[in-house]
Amino acid sequence: MNIKQKGLLIVLSGPSGVGKGTVRKELFNLTDKLKYSISMTTRQKRPGEEDGKDYYFVTKDEFIKRIEKNKFLEHAQFVGNYYGTPLDKIEECINKGDDMLLEIEVNGATQVRHKLPEAVLIFLVPPTKADLYERLKSRGTETEEVIQERIKKADSEFPEARFYDYIVVNDNVADAAKRILEIINAEHSKRIRVYDEYIKMLKK
Amino acid sequence: MNIKQKGLLIVLSGPSGVGKGTVRKELFNLTDKLKYSISMTTRQKRPGEEDGKDYYFVTKDEFIKRIEKNKFLEHAQFVGNYYGTPLDKIEECINKGDDMLLEIEVNGATQVRHKLPEAVLIFLVPPTKADLYERLKSRGTETEEVIQERIKKADSEFPEARFYDYIVVNDNVADAAKRILEIINAEHSKRIRVYDEYIKMLKK
Numbered sequence: 001m002n003i004k005q006k007g008l009l010i011v012l013s014g015p016s017g018v019g020k021g022t023v024r025k026e027l028f029n030l031t032d033k034l035k036y037s038i039s040m041t042t043r044q045k046r047p048g049e050e051d052g053k054d055y056y057f058v059t060k061d062e063f064i065k066r067i068e069k070n071k072f073l074e075h076a077q078f079v080g081n082y083y084g085t086p087l088d089k090i091e092e093c094i095n096k097g098d099d100m101l102l103e104i105e106v107n108g109a110t111q112v113r114h115k116l117p118e119a120v121l122i123f124l125v126p127p128t129k130a131d132l133y134e135r136l137k138s139r140g141t142e143t144e145e146v147i148q149e150r151i152k153k154a155d156s157e158f159p160e161a162r163f164y165d166y167i168v169v170n171d172n173v174a175d176a177a178k179r180i181l182e183i184i185n186a187e188h189s190k191r192i193r194v195y196d197e198y199i200k201m202l203k204k
Numbered sequence: 205m206n207i208k209q210k211g212l213l214i215v216l217s218g219p220s221g222v223g224k225g226t227v228r229k230e231l232f233n234l235t236d237k238l239k240y241s242i243s244m245t246t247r248q249k250r251p252g253e254e255d256g257k258d259y260y261f262v263t264k265d266e267f268i269k270r271i272e273k274n275k276f277l278e279h280a281q282f283v284g285n286y287y288g289t290p291l292d293k294i295e296e297c298i299n300k301g302d303d304m305l306l307e308i309e310v311n312g313a314t315q316v317r318h319k320l321p322e323a324v325l326i327f328l329v330p331p332t333k334a335d336l337y338e339r340l341k342s343r344g345t346e347t348e349e350v351i352q353e354r355i356k357k358a359d360s361e362f363p364e365a366r367f368y369d370y371i372v373v374n375d376n377v378a379d380a381a382k383r384i385l386e387i388i389n390a391e392h393s394k395r396i397r398v399y400d401e402y403i404k405m406l407k408k
Contacts, residue, residue, distance in 0.1 A: 001331060001375040123395070127205060128408040158406055166393040167402055171205040179393055186390035189370040189383055191327070198371055202362055204332040 003194035003201065007094035008187055009116055010034075010101045012180065013109040014124030015154040017136045019170050023124060024103045026177035034184070035093050037102040040066070043081035056086065074104065074111035085112075099184060106157040113163055120187050122180060123164040127171045207398035207405065211298035212391055213320055214238075214305045216384065217313040218328030219358040221340040223374050227328060228307045230381035238388070239297050241306045244270070247285035260290065278308065278315035289316075303388060310361040317367055324391050326384060327368040331375045 012027075014020055028034065040056040042063050051057045058066075063082045067075060075084030085102055093100045102112070112119050126132035136150050161167055166183055170176040187193065216231075218224055232238065244260040246267050255261045262270075267286045271279060279288030289306060297304045306316070316323050330336035340354050365371055370387055374380040391397065 001373045001379070003371065003373060122393075125402065125405075127405075129406050130408060161395065161402060162399060164395050166390070167207065167395050167398050168393050169205045169207060175205070179389065182386040183390040183393060185383065186370070186387040189326075189372050189387060191365065191368050191371050194371050195366060198329065198365060201329075201331075202333050204334060 002188045004197045005097070005188065005193050007096065007098040007100060008184060009090060009094055009112075009119040010099060010180075010184055011109050011112050011119050011121045012101060012103045012124060013106050013121070013164075014170075015106065015126075015132060015157040016150050017132055017139075017154055018124045018126055019135070019173065019176075020103050020124055022173050023170055023176045023180070024101065026173050027101070027180050030177055030181050031184075033099060035098050035100045037085055037090060037093075037100050039083050039104075040072075040086050041081060041083045043083075073102075073115055074108035076105060076107050078105075090116075106160045110160065110163060120166070120183065121164040122166045122168055122183060123161045124168050124170050124176065125158075125161065127169055129158070206392045208401045209301070209392065209397050211300065211302040211304060212388060213294055213298055213316075213323040214303060214384075214388055215313050215316050215323050215325045216305060216307045216328060217310050217325070217368075218374075219310065219330075219336060219361040220354050221336055221343075221358055222328050222330055223339070223377065223380075224307050224328055226377050227374055227380045227384070228305065230377050231305070231384050234381055234385050235388075237303060239302050239304045241289055241294060241297075241304050243287050243308075244276075244290050245285060245287045247287075277306075277319055278312035280309060280311050282309075294320075310364045314364065314367060322397075324370070324387065325368040326370045326372055326387060327365045328372050328374050328380065329362075329365065331373055333362070 012020055012024055028036065038052065038056060040058055040063065042058060042060045045051065045057050049055065060082065063084065066072060071087055072084040073087045073090055075082060085104065085108070090100055109121055113121060126135070132154055133151055136147055168176055168179050216224055216228055232240065242256065242260060244262055244267065246262060246264045249255065249261050253259065264286065267288065270276060275291055276288040277291045277294055279286060289308065294304055313325060317325060330339070336358055337355060340351055372380055372383050
């Protein structure tokens with residue numbers, strides 16, 4: 001039994017290439033209590049993708065209107081397209097008491113820290129820097145130039161860990177996912193989150 | 205893999221009668237990575253008890269000398285006897301990187317907060333106040349007067365939860381122990397505990 005409380009917003013981020021997507025998928029295999037925040041984008045829908053499942057697909061005009069109305073928790077531009085996290089879905093979810101996970105780039109996570117300080121920020125890191133470089137190189141689908149750009153990006157992202165609540169090592173996908181689930185569970189027992197409700201409980 | 209760090213001092217406390225001892229025993233069934241802090245006392249050794257296993261048994265003179273030399277993390281008097289937590293054993297343990305659990309009364313935990321702010325303080329609570337009263341009454345081994353005293357003591361201890369890091373509900377021993385283990389594991393990923401070592405790791 002957890003003491004009654006709002007849901008948590010869990011932000012999973014980390015340097016480019018660290019394996020956020022893989023760990024996130026494994027985490028969702030471990031629990032059915034977590035909701036996944038679907039991003040909104042202006043990029044073209046790819047074959048097999050579904051609107052409202054993979055992304056919310058909108059036009060550039062629509063996206064910019066939403067930025068102006070402050071309807072994103074965070075947003076960014078990437079290779080000419082916009083990507084953002086709709087704020088209303090998150091508020092609805094956590095007010096209902098459900099936890100929501102957001103898997104985003106390092107840039108976006110910094111925006112979340114400012115807008116929603118009660119969010120739980122988790123930074124996924126490789127066991128060593130050399131290990132991440134290896135991963136980026138071994139993907140094999142990218143040119144040397146793209147690889148060098150991603151290494152440069154990762155290098156600039158590593159120090160951002162200092163703004164996060166937790167640092168989790170992705171030495172092994174199963175262990176990293178388990179560690180994140182333990183963090184989520186532990187956060188639900190934090191005194192600052194449950195104290196008011198605990199005091200109410202004492203009247204029973 | 206956890207990032208290298210000092211061991212944690214985990215303090216398990218909570219109101220009189222909440223079931224700290226039972227939950228602690230269950231926790232030690234779940235993990236072999238945790239050391240238990242053995243208290244020092246001036247009370248008589250009971251049949252079956254071992255020095256250095258159940259308690260460190262010392263004389264009142266010896267105990268008072270140790271208080272004067274500031275050799276306790278916390279200490280208290282209870283029914284004419286002294287009880288205390290030897291500081292040297294804890295420092296030795298956490299400097300080696302091992303976690304240590306301390307199961308103590310609410311009074312003692314407040315002393316720990318001041319002396320060792322990096323300790324993780326967990327407050328065990330009953331699902332309701334009525335539930336705790338029931339537990340105290342149903343022990344059956346105590347007189348009505350003793351029961352009323354323990355209820356009064358518990359009542360004065362409930363609000364102390366506000367000085368703790370976590371509040372864990374003991375609705376069920378197995379769940380409470382599991383929740384405490386998750387808290388311990390999550391604490392090992394806290395950025396404030398691992399950041400320096402993470403920065404070193406980046407050089408590899």
